[in-house]
Amino acid sequence: MKDMKGTWLRRFAESAFDRATLERVILPALADLQHEAGTHSSRRQGLTVPRAYIAVWKTLLICMVTRRFRDPDQHQLPTELRSSTLMSIVSDLRYTIRSLKRQPGFAATVAVTLALGLGVNATVLGMVDALVLRPFQFRDYQRLVVVWETQRQTGDRTPVPPATFLDWQKHISSVQQLTAWQGWTPTASWPSEAERLQGARVSQGFFEILGRLPSVGRSFAERDHDHGNNRSVIIGGGLWKRRFAENPTIVGTEILLDGEAYTVVGVASAGFEFPTGAEIWMPLAFGPREQLDRKTKTLTVLGKLNGEQALTEAQTEFDLISRRLEQDHPDTNRDRGALVRTLSTAFRDDGVLGFFGVLQAGAGLVLLVACANLAGLLLARASERQREVAVRSALGASRGRIVRQLITETVVLGVIASGLALIIAQVTLDFMRTSVPPEIARHVEGWNNLRLDGRLRLLIPMLAIGVGLVVGLVPALGATRESLTSTLNDEGAGTASVKRHRMRQFLVVTEIALALGLLVAAGLSIQGGMRLVRQPGGFEPRGLLTFDVSLPENRYRSEHVRREFADSFLAKVSAIGGTDAVALANVVPAAGWSPSVALDIEDRPVPDPARRPVAGFRSVSAGFFSAMEIPVQRGRAFSIFDREDTQPVAIVSASLVDRFWPGVDPIGRRLRLDDSRDWLTIVGVVGDVRMYNWWDGVDAAAVYRPLRQHPPSDVLNGIVRTTADPAAATAAVRHALRSIDPLVPVDNSRTMTRAITDMTFGLSFLASLMAVCGGIALFLSALGIYSMMTYVVSRRTREFGLRIALGASATDVLRLTLKQAATLTAAGVGIGLVLALLLGYLMASALYGVVAMDLWTVAAVAAMLASISLGAAYLPAQRAVRLDPAATLRDR
Amino acid sequence: MAHARIPSLSTKERIILELLASGARYGLQLVDESGGQLKRGTVYVTLGRMEQKGLVESHVEPATPKSDVIPRRMYRPTAYGRRVLGAWTSVARRLALEPGQ
Numbered sequence: 004m005k006d007m008k009g010t011w012l013r014r015f016a017e018s019a020f021d022r023a024t025l026e027r028v029i030l031p032a033l034a035d036l037q038h039e040a041g042t043h044s045s046r047r048q049g050l051t052v053p054r055a056y057i058a059v060w061k062t063l064l065i066c067m068v069t070r071r072f073r074d075p076d077q078h079q080l081p082t083e084l085r086s087s088t089l090m091s092i093v094s095d096l097r098y099t100i101r102s103l104k105r106q107p108g109f110a111a112t113v114a115v116t117l118a119l120g121l122g123v124n125a126t127v128l129g130m131v132d133a134l135v136l137r138p139f140q141f142r143d144y145q146r147l148v149v150v151w152e153t154q155r156q157t158g159d160r161t162p163v164p165p166a167t168f169l170d171w172q173k174h175i176s177s178v179q180q181l182t183a184w185q186g187w188t189p190t191a192s193w194p195s196e197a198e199r200l201q202g203a204r205v206s207q208g209f210f211e212i213l214g215r216l217p218s219v220g221r222s223f224a225e226r227d228h229d230h231g232n233n234r235s236v237i238i239g240g241g242l243w244k245r246r247f248a249e250n251p252t253i254v255g256t257e258i259l260l261d262g263e264a265y266t267v268v269g270v271a272s273a274g275f276e277f278p279t280g281a282e283i284w285m286p287l288a289f290g291p292r293e294q295l296d297r298k299t300k301t302l303t304v305l306g307k308l309n310g311e312q313a314l315t316e317a318q319t320e321f322d323l324i325s326r327r328l329e330q331d332h333p334d335t336n337r338d339r340g341a342l343v344r345t346l347s348t349a350f351r352d353d354g355v356l357g358f359f360g361v362l363q364a365g366a367g368l369v370l371l372v373a374c375a376n377l378a379g380l381l382l383a384r385a386s387e388r389q390r391e392v393a394v395r396s397a398l399g400a401s402r403g404r405i406v407r408q409l410i411t412e413t414v415v416l417g418v419i420a421s422g423l424a425l426i427i428a429q430v431t432l433d434f435m436r437t438s439v440p441p442e443i444a445r446h447v448e449g450w451n452n453l454r455l456d457g458r459l460r461l462l463i464p465m466l467a468i469g470v471g472l473v474v475g476l477v478p479a480l481g482a483t484r485e486s487l488t489s490t491l492n493d494e495g496a497g498t499a500s501v502k503r504h505r506m507r508q509f510l511v512v513t514e515i516a517l518a519l520g521l522l523v524a525a526g527l528s529i530q531g532g533m534r535l536v537r538q539p540g541g542f543e544p545r546g547l548l549t550f551d552v553s554l555p556e557n558r559y560r561s562e563h564v565r566r567e568f569a570d571s572f573l574a575k576v577s578a579i580g581g582t583d584a585v586a587l588a589n590v591v592p593a594a595g596w597s598p599s600v601a602l603d604i605e606d607r608p609v610p611d612p613a614r615r616p617v618a619g620f621r622s623v624s625a626g627f628f629s630a631m632e633i634p635v636q637r638g639r640a641f642s643i644f645d646r647e648d649t650q651p652v653a654i655v656s657a658s659l660v661d662r663f664w665p666g667v668d669p670i671g672r673r674l675r676l677d678d679s680r681d682w683l684t685i686v687g688v689v690g691d692v693r694m695y696n697w698w699d700g701v702d703a704a705a706v707y708r709p710l711r712q713h714p715p716s717d718v719l720n721g722i723v724r725t726t727a728d729p730a731a732a733t734a735a736v737r738h739a740l741r742s743i744d745p746l747v748p749v750d751n752s753r754t755m756t757r758a759i760t761d762m763t764f765g766l767s768f769l770a771s772l773m774a775v776c777g778g779i780a781l782f783l784s785a786l787g788i789y790s791m792m793t794y795v796v797s798r799r800t801r802e803f804g805l806r807i808a809l810g811a812s813a814t815d816v817l818r819l820t821l822k823q824a825a826t827l828t829a830a831g832v833g834i835g836l837v838l839a840l841l842l843g844y845l846m847a848s849a850l851y852g853v854v855a856m857d858l859w860t861v862a863a864v865a866a867m868l869a870s871i872s873l874g875a876a877y878l879p880a881q882r883a884v885r886l887d888p889a890a891t892l893r894d895r
Numbered sequence: 896m897a898h899a900r901i902p903s904l905s906t907k908e909r910i911i912l913e914l915l916a917s918g919a920r921y922g923l924q925l926v927d928e929s930g931g932q933l934k935r936g937t938v939y940v941t942l943g944r945m946e947q948k949g950l951v952e953s954h955v956e957p958a959t960p961k962s963d964v965i966p967r968r969m970y971r972p973t974a975y976g977r978r979v980l981g982a983w984t985s986v987a988r989r990l991a992l993e994p995g996q
Contacts (some may be wrong), residue, residue: 013965027953028943031968035923038967061936 012036012059018093024066032062095411102412110416113380116786117420117467119779120373122427125463127366127772129432129455131359138449139277139346142214143307148178148314149349150304150321153340160342162300165293167328167336168206171304174324177317178306182208184278185301187285188717189260190555190748193246196737197748199553200242200260202283209284210237212307213277219243220254220269227268227286236260237269239282260285261555262746278303279350279448297335305346318343350448358769361524361846365776368521370470372514372780376787377474379510381413383794385478406479413475414468421467428463429455443764477506504795508827511791515831518777518784519868520838525777526860527846528770532763540592540759541692541703543632546583547755548729549591550736552719553748565714566647568743573624575739576723579732583724584630589622589715591631591722593695593758600706604663605673605682618659619694619705620676622713628654628689630724638670638687645709653683654707658691662704676706683708695762722755729754781871789875792824796879803883804890813884820883824876831872832865839864902979907933907941908950912972912980915951919971942970950976 016029036059103110141147151160152167163171163183172181184203191198210222217237227235236258238247247253257264265285276282293299308317321341328336385392392405436444436453444450552572559565569587576585590598601615609615627633628640636657645652653674660669673682683706691703725732733752740749753761760767796803803816843856904912910932914925922942926933933941945951952973956966972980 024943027946027968028939030965031922031942031953032939034965034967035921037964039923058935062939065937065940 012063015093016063020066028066029059029062032059092411095408096415098408099412099415103415109380109384110419112786112790113377113413113416114420114423116373116376116380116783117417117470118423118427119783120370121421121424121463121467121470122431123369123776123779124366124466125424125428125455125459126431127359127362128462129428129453129459130435131363132456132459133452133454134447134449135347135351135355135359137347137452138350140449140452141277141346144346146179146308146310147212147346148306148308148317148343149346150181150306151342151344152300153342155338155340163302163304164297164300165289165302166295166297167339168302168304169289169294170328171321171324171341174327175306175317175320177309177320179309180208180212181304181306182206182212183287183302183304184209185287185303186278187283188553189283189285190553190746191246191283192259192262192746197746199551199748199750200283201280202285203278203281204287205284206287209305210271212305213275215272215275215277217269218272219251220267222269223284223286228288230288230290233286233288234263234265235268235286236265237271237284238267239271239276240273241276242282243270261557263557274451276445280446297332306343314343314345357848358765361528362769362772364842364845365521365524365773368517368524369776369780369783372517372521372783372787374470374474375510375514375517376783376790377413377470378477379507379514379787379791381475381478382481382507382510383790385409385481386794386798406476409479410472410475413471415471417467417471418464421464424463424467425455425460428459439764443761481506507791507794511788511827512831512834514784514787515828515868515872516835516838518780519832519835519865520842521773521780522777522864522868523835523839523861524842524846525770525773526864527843527857528766528773530857530860532766532770540695541633541690542592544592544755544759546724546726546729547631548723548725548732548736548752549594549755549758550721550733550752551750552587552721552740553750554717554719555746556717558746559717562647562714565716566711568747569624569710569714569719571743572721572740573626575743576721576736579723579735579739581726581732583726584626585721585723586627586630587624587710587719587721588627589620589710589720590694591720591755592692593755593762594720595762597694600676602706603675605675607663616662619656619703621705621707622710622715623707624710627707627722630722631692632724633692634690636688636690637668638685640687640689641707641709646711649712651681651683651712652686652709654687654689655685656689656691656703656705656707658704659706660688674706676708695759721749781868784868785871785875788824788827788872789878792820792876793879795823796820796883800883804887807884808889816884817880820880821873821876824873824880828869828872832869835868836861836865902948904950904979904983905941907937908945909980909983911938911941911945911970912950912976915970915972916977916980919969921956921967921969925970945976946970949973950979 013030013033016025016033020029137144139147150163150171152163153160162185168181168183175181182205184205187202187204189200189202191200205223207223207225207228210216216222218240220237223235223237227233238253243249243253247256250256253267253270256267258267259265260283271284287302306317308314318341321343325336325340329339395405396402432453432455436451439447439450554565554568559568573585573587576582590596598620599617600620601617603609603615623641625641625643625645628635635654638654641652641654655669655674663669664672669685669688672685674685675682689707692705693703721736723729723732723736730753733749736752737749740747806816806819807813839861840856843861847856910929911925914920914928920928922938923935925942926935926938942951942953946953950973951970953968953970955968958964958966
């Protein structure tokens with residue numbers, strides 16, 4: 004062994020393992036590593052030396068786990084090796100493994116407690132990573148930016164008109180590439196039916212900038228973007244599978260879109276659905292008129308920053324260009340600016356941060372409860388090991404050495420717990436990814452990327468070790484602080500023991516308080532979800548069928564054609580047997596969006612444009628209110644006589660009346676919408692209707708217009724009230740529509756009840772996750788109280804024995820024990836109530852009024868937690884009263 | 896009636912014996928030639944176990960002139976190891992069904 008000198012890995016192995024393991028397993032691994040390090044650059048390009056080091060470490064770990072340690076009596080180690088830090092770490096590890104094996108129950112409890120706390124956090128962090136931080140998995144995604152046009156006065160961001168985009172493209176230098184897209188929803192004519200597809204018109208370089216070239220065929224070439232010649236398409240993998248059975252010879256096939264032939268030139272790479280949900284793309288081409296158009300704002304602009312170019316520099320350059328355009332085109336570009344945002348943050352829903360904030364706070368609380376539990380367990384263990392510590396100290400071990408030994412234990416347990424936590428997170432994220440219906444998952448960017456990535460695999464063990472160090476340090480320092488003599492003579496009944504006892508009580512109170520806060524938050528989420536789904540929405544959802552009717556834009560450009568279509572559709576569908584009522588609207592509840600308009604009220608000063616009041620905007624056919632069963636509170640509903648050539652009228656919701664005409668009859672008063680010059684006369688007031696957009700809260704104030712006076716552009720929402728099962732009417736509606744125009748598809752057909760459930764999925768999901776967090780916190784705090792009470796009872800066995808011997812009844816002892824638990828529970832609940840009120844307030848502000856503080860929820864949760872806490876204390880208390888006083892006194 | 900104990904052979908052990916059939920090799924070489932079937936972190940532990948079971952034997956390469964370099968350990972199958980592999984292969988062939996059977 005004399006020639007075996009060199010790396011410290013070898014030194015470590017020599018000190019730790021028996022001769023056979025060293026020579027047969029570890030040295031061959033080290034030899035290969037050395038040879039690899041020597042010849043790596045010339046011979047083995049596929050493997051890196053760091054990976055070889057990891058392989059050697061893995062070998063060492065396997066040997067440690069399989070107990071191939073050196074027997075200290077067998078080989079006399081050199082003195083300098085015995086006293087080395089390395090040797091003492093090995094010795095600590097050996098001692099820890101032996102000691103944990105002696106108390107597997109303790110080891111398992113600590114590991115599972117920490118694993119639950121870390122597992123919940125790893126899951127939520129995995130979700131935040133996939134859905135918030137990196138929703139788009141494109142090459143160099145950190146450099147991708149989205150640019151909007153802004154209105155300086157209001158700060159509103161809007162899409163970009165073609166001429167502005169072309170100017171940006173010409174002048175910008177801080178952005179490597181600039182491309183744009185606009186929404187496109189063509190209607191495809193398949194042999195058996197028409198289908199509305201979600202897609203985009205994209206300018207040159209779209210696929211290239213995102214680094215996702217088609218997997219079959221080619222990307223769009225320059226010639227594909229020639230105006231009038233842009234009749235090629237790239238289809239998504241889903242559409243390729245659904246309609247073409249993944250036919251590899253698809254390139255060159257012609258398909259009919261909006262009645263015109265398009266040639267398929269490629270199939271997008273697997274999983275590519277950008278912009279969210281898109282499955283077909285065509286080249287964007289600008290005609291001579293469009294190239295000068297500075298008004299039609301339809302483009303979303305995507306760019307890639309130059310190398311290390313900062314976002315702020317790009318913003319500055321876009322600002323400069325905007326100022327120049329403002330000077331060159333004052334009539335169209337006045338007060339227009341530009342806003343640059345990273346792709347990751349550009350399309351984030353307003354409610355997302357609140358949603359994940361609540362979730363992360365919940366997960367954080369679970370980890371805190373787990374830490375409190377862990378600290379309690381470690382304190383109890385430290386008390387039990389006081390004599391052992393004192394003996395080791397008496398034999399010459401320094402305080403630092405003993406503290407390190409005790410901390411090694413929690414760190415080892417932390418590493419085991421992190422392994423379990425990663426398994427929990429992996430299983431949960433896989434379950435989430437696969438259990439959500441594809442039609443919902445498709446519209447949540449990043450959902451299909453929900454999985455545990457390398458960074459989390461690294462972060463969680465580090466967090467576990469950190470928690471182990473912090474939580475293990477206090478009991479370790481406490482255990483080594485007490486004087487040797489007092490410990491050996493007094494059996495640990497000194498001041499330190501009292502301090503430890505107080506610390507344990509503090510931890511139990513903390514656990515109860517945290518669990519109460521978390522459970523109240525969970526209760527409020529569940530209640531919010533239920534309230535949104537079950538409370539009256541201002542209409543009768545049962546018996547309603549809802550669906551989208553998409554009008555191909557090239558054939559339904561004029562308002563007249565759209566009016567004609569609406570009339571025919573209403574007449575045909577009304578004739579279907581079993582139909583009570585039918586109506587069309589620009590939007591219906593639970594459709595997933597809610598258009599709004601700015602208002603001017605007659606005889607009131609016109610405020611600053613940025614402060615104009617806003618209300619929901621609905622364009623509805625005659626018969627809408629009766630079909631939806633929305634009550635008309637004053638005036639009248641729309642009729643077939645409200646036509647484009649009659650007086651412009653509007654109906655307002657009750658909330659709008661309360662806002663602008665409180666206590667006054669609004670019938671006959673007038674208002675104006677957006678930039679229109681026409682004054683609309685109010686002819687009726689209807690009840691408020693919920694749109695079920697949980698991230699917006701309740702948006703009940705609305706203005707209704709007759710469909711004939713304000714026909715929607717391309718997509719209409721149809722509703723049919725039926726006497727029988729509404730879902731069964733879908734086929735008849737499709738048939739009726741086909742008889743009017745076979746190229747108009749019916750999409751998204753479902754009952755209104757189902758639509759509401761789908762719409763509130765996000766909140767139900769949050770409620771479920773919070774309920775899981777609350778359940779874990781409840782379990783952990785019950786476990787904490789139980790273990791604390793068990794420990795307290797075991798420490799007071801002698802006292803109980805004495806009391807019973809002196810005539811105390813079983814009830815007296817039971818009362819004594821439970822009183823202590825009740826005091827701690829009351830303190831925990833008191834502090835927890837303050838925490839719960841704070842959390843409730845935060846949630847209510849994060850989820851825009853959907854979740855509100857509810858005293859009944861708080862009271863119910865507090866009562867439940869108090870009962871569980873007392874129940875957990877009752878079991879050890881009952882054991883105490885069954886003790887035989889004589890045996891107890893003898894034992895001591 | 897007493898039965899002779901059938902020697903066990905894990906997949907990794909079989910792969911190692913098959914690779915060693917054509918000549919002695921060191922651990923890393925086995926990993927490289929296994930096409931990803933053997934892992935660097937576990938191959939040495941497996942080889943150590945196979946040596947204990949008598950399936951392979953090893954010798955240390957002659958020391959290099961540089962004294963601080965650990966000599967490599969070369970492995971080759973024992974006669975027993977060859978017999979076990981032969982028996983395993985023959986049983987596997989017999990049990991494998993022809994397509995369509």
